[in-house]
Amino acid sequence: MNIKIKGTNVELTDYLLKLIDQKIKKVEKLLPDNPDLIIEVELEKTTRHHQKGDLFRVEVQVEVPGGKLLRAVSKKEDFRSALTDVREELEVQIKKHKEKISLEQRRRVKK
Numbered sequence: 001m002n003i004k005i006k007g008t009n010v011e012l013t014d015y016l017l018k019l020i021d022q023k024i025k026k027v028e029k030l031l032p033d034n035p036d037l038i039i040e041v042e043l044e045k046t047t048r049h050h051q052k053g054d055l056f057r058v059e060v061q062v063e064v065p066g067g068k069l070l071r072a073v074s075k076k077e078d079f080r081s082a083l084t085d086v087r088e089e090l091e092v093q094i095k096k097h098k099e100k101i102s103l104e105q106r107r108r109v110k111k
Contacts, residue, residue, distance in 0.1 A: 043057075
């Protein structure tokens with residue numbers, strides 16, 4: 001499984017890379033072990049002149065087997081909470097996708 005990380009208007013420090021790795025590892029556990037699977041993470045500082053400080057956007061995309069693209073986006077005042085929101089949203093989407101596949105497989109067996 002490969003993780004591609006892109007930073008827009010932000011420097012990808014060791015701390016940020018380690019934080020991303022910790023959060024995404026939790027999502028990886030829910031996905032099938034596939035070396036061709038790619039998780040794309042984009043970190044962005046969206047504004048430099050926001051009244052209350054900087055605003056950060058995190059977007060994660062995962063193409064799961066079957067060609068379906070799972071995507072989660074979050075905008076927060078810090079990267080940590082945005083990453084947490086994205087991780088939680090992806091976990092929900094992955095679980096729903098697994099349930100849907102399981103249901104389809106059971107329907108095929110009954111026929």
